[in-house]
Amino acid sequence: MRLSRYFLPVSKDVPADAAIVSHQLMLRTGMVRQNGAGIYTWLPLGHRVLQKIEQVVREEMDRAGAIEMLMPTIQQAELWQESGRYEDYGKEMLRITDRHDRDMLFGPTNEELITDVFRTYVKSYKALPLNLYHTQWKFRDEIRPRFGVMRGREFLMKDAYSFDLTEEDGRASYNRMFCAYLNTFDRLGLTAIPMQADTGPIGGDLSHEFIILAETGESAVFCDKDMLDLPAPGLDLDFDSDLSGEVAKRTTYYAATDEMHDETEFAKIPQERQVSARGIEVGHIFFFGTKYSEPMNATVQTAEGGSVPVQMGSYGIGVSRLVGGIIEACHDENGIVWPQSIAPFEVGLISMRPKDETVSKVADEAYETLKAAGFDVLYDETDERPGSKFNRMDLIGLPWQIIIGPRGIENGVVELKNRKSGEKSEVALEKAVEMVKAG
């Protein structure tokens, strides 16, 4: 993408309304624009990141055997009346009425809809296990939205739903999601800690929150330091195998959020391993058995000819929240430092003298070479001073910068800068391509 043709409204000034660094940076880099309390327009740069995160989440869900679909944002009230949650959900549910005076709502989550889909089409235990997911906008009329996209009212969430014949199978599905989540967050450059969680209004008895540590996190969290060093299960994990060992490896450690915290248990950890910090919840998984299948009559026939309510779980990842969460974890005094996996562009190409024919020709060629190598490239060929170009590129945090100017051209090299380490090297373009590919 040529910067002169792109839409990238960056700002030097820190917006007064933004209280935390990720929100400030998102506004300064022109990723989002606020429309109202907790409601945001995603501008091109922010939209790119959102889509990249969504894609990583999608790939890991697919790898774990989940199947993608798409459910609507606006739902009819009937299904919610059936499950009983139309009353239970309270004011957080945005209720609306259509022209025929029908009760509708903007979906805060999708258990009812998916259960309805399931009961309509699935009748036999032979179709199980089944895991269906989608990534869709949700609306929760929060009492107090805050911190930009971290607690918006409208937010993008990936939610998956598992269906199994028995509770034991259901727990196996839960374990698959547990491992898939660890891999997902790992790919996003995050250390996410699974923590025993309260099940809240969704219900059920088995639930974990996935928390990333950040000073600006909304909840106090406590865990064993050793947990932070556990590697993710890995992309070669066999999801058809028994994953209870992988899960147990991580659930034996002490890790709890504020509301589940047990000071006595925590004190049993050696002092130097006690981590007391703040965290951001980026994922939440539940196994809730027949909480919805029973009232909504979602049953399957068993091999014996009987009929039982299906065992369900639900698994959410806050995709739009992750944008803020990742920035909280990945920034420095100069701006954002994107992990390569989700950077809006992988390479920022800077032409130092766009008005100089030689420089411009070499830079244009480099642009084509980089694109051909498969990179997303933001090509700054604007006629601005070097300082503002460097600063802008640092601010938006692309992992690699390739700088092309008269000095390098004389020696047949480009300057490659790693945004995270700040390391600069003068190498031939081909070598730079290799280095970027290597990460």
Place this chain on the structure above:
RNA sequence: CGGAGCGUGGCGCAGCCUGGUAGCGCACCUGGUUUGGGACCAGGGGGUCAGAGGUUCGAAUCCUCUCGCUCCGACCA
């Protein structure tokens, strides 16, 4: 919903107390000089001062109401 604060060009702010032709920095436009870490000079465009009532000869400024936003608390991906 309880508590605190803020609404003045796109962004950051001053002006309000003590009423009298709306100002500064950034950004933007034009011309020129510049060009390896946010340049300089000259000229220029853009604001129903959140909205509605009221007081007054006169309101960004004083009074009343409404709306919006932010922060702290209880709730949550």
